[in-house]
Amino acid sequence: xxxxxxxxxxxxxxxxxxxxxxxxxxxxxxxxxxxxxxxxxxxxxxxxxxxxxxxxxxxxxxxxxxxxxxxxxxxxxxxxxxxxxxxxxxxxxxxxxxxxxxxxxxxxxxxxxxxx
Amino acid sequence: xxxxxxxxxxxxxxxxxxxxxxxxxxxxxxxxxxxxxxxxxxxxxxxxxxxxxxxxxxxxxxxxxxxxxxxxxxxxxxxxxxxxxxxxxxxxxxxxxxxxxxxxxxxxxxx
Numbered sequence: 001x002x003x004x005x006x007x008x009x010x011x012x013x014x015x016x017x018x019x020x021x022x023x024x025x026x027x028x029x030x031x032x033x034x035x036x037x038x039x040x041x042x043x044x045x046x047x048x049x050x051x052x053x054x055x056x057x058x059x060x061x062x063x064x065x066x067x068x069x070x071x072x073x074x075x076x077x078x079x080x081x082x083x084x085x086x087x088x089x090x091x092x093x094x095x096x097x098x099x100x101x102x103x104x105x106x107x108x109x110x111x112x113x114x115x116x
Numbered sequence: 117x118x119x120x121x122x123x124x125x126x127x128x129x130x131x132x133x134x135x136x137x138x139x140x141x142x143x144x145x146x147x148x149x150x151x152x153x154x155x156x157x158x159x160x161x162x163x164x165x166x167x168x169x170x171x172x173x174x175x176x177x178x179x180x181x182x183x184x185x186x187x188x189x190x191x192x193x194x195x196x197x198x199x200x201x202x203x204x205x206x207x208x209x210x211x212x213x214x215x216x217x218x219x220x221x222x223x224x225x226x227x
Contacts, residue, residue: 093159
């Protein structure tokens with residue numbers, strides 16, 4: 001596809017369950033970001049991947065959150081033992097990376113996660 | 117840690133009025149990007165500013181980057197109903213690829 005693809009688009013699960021969110025970036029984009037957006041709020045940085053470099057995990061809110069990126073392409077964000085405060089829209093973005101990394105981010109439509 | 121604040125949080129204007137949102141960073145930025153998010157949609161890139169004091173225009177939109185590279189503004193002239201949405205700035209500091217998004221300004225245009 002031409003854009004960033006995220007799945008599922010909606011996920012409803014019970015508190016305590018694990019969830020896995022998927023992001024398929026634009027082909028050729030080596031940078032990949034995960035953000036979290038609560039209702040009516042701004043975007044909270046979670047994690048950043050760039051090529052084969054170690055990811056920047058400084059935004060992950062707790063050790064229940066983890067992410068990986070396989071083969072420099074598809075990424076999965078995993079939330080273990082979900083809590084109600086994890087309810088939010090999880091957005092993925094990808095971008096090209098130049099020497100200065102001043103490249104626009106292209107966002108997917110997000111996964112709306114609801115924890116019952 | 118780095119923080120990026122935007123004011124105002126909300127703005128309601130009559131169609132045809134001007135609108136400005138201000139973005140302030142606690143640290144000096146390497147560059148700043150602006151995004152627009154329509155209700156129910158995802159953020160869409162508008163523009164990027166890199167140089168101190170830079171001014172860029174896109175039709176009715178004017179973007180400025182402060183001399184100290186710690187603040188920025190977006191001004192819309194003669195708003196239209198299509199301008200409705202939330203406008204975010206996103207700043208990056210030197211030495212990192214991480215962008216910190218501002219709190220956003222939600223614009224409502226009344227016809």
